[in-house]
Amino acid sequence: MKRIVFVLSLFILFACKSDDEKLDDNPYLTSPLVNLNLNLNLPQYDPLKYAGNSIVITQQGIKGIVIYNENNSIYHAFEISDPNHIPNDCSRMEINGIEATCPCETDDNKYLITTGQNITDPSRYPMQRYRAERVGNNVRVTN
Template identity: 60%
Template sequence: MRSLLFIASFLLIFTSCKKDEGVDDDNPYLIDPLVNLNLNLNLPEYNPLRFPGNSVVINQQGVKGIVVYNVNNELYTAFDLSDPNHTPNSCSRMTLEGIIATCQCADDNSYDIVTGQHQSNENLYPMQQYLAQRSGNNILISN
């Protein structure tokens, strides 16, 4: 009986997971640009990603740039720097201070780059997330 319960629980969890977990495909403000990057940690511009708590901004990728954050050397996050609650415009590119990305538009939306969630209103769209996987000394960013 115990093993049957374990198998049923495993199947429920396994079938409920999506491949692109965390990515919100229903955001009417942002397009889903093709992203397929390989960041070599041996290169000086990506060296900060070798250490937990550091991030790197990759310009001219995604909608308004992509921020990649090292959570713990095994888990990395990657989010678009375009405010997900605005149509891309001159003020919607977010700036970073620590782990907080802030929009420069009048509403001052701010998001956590570890989770992608809005800092004060959970009903707003989260940041557009990309898949980030480490393989040896490379971090693969894709969607």
């Protein structure tokens, strides 16, 4: 009887899928090492002091990272390479307000930088999220 319970437990454990499965199964993007510490006292990061503002960092990630200040305690960070095709010359998304738009002529992908959700077609891959947290006067972005 213990053996049956054990086998059933293993089956249930491996049969369950995480909520991040769609992101984990994305065949187009890798998970590059990201480790940023943005000091809000520096002028280049000043917009992140104010809710509703964002900045783009191009030195890390695949094509860069957008960091958005929701309310001075919640920050969002996403990869700006369009998650619905292989990174190429046109896959670096453009940020306008809270939307990220892919400039490739062959698609019309548009995403919210507050959630990463594709607003053109919610069934498509969402933007790749990085961890972002405010610690004192710094915003740390990692994966």
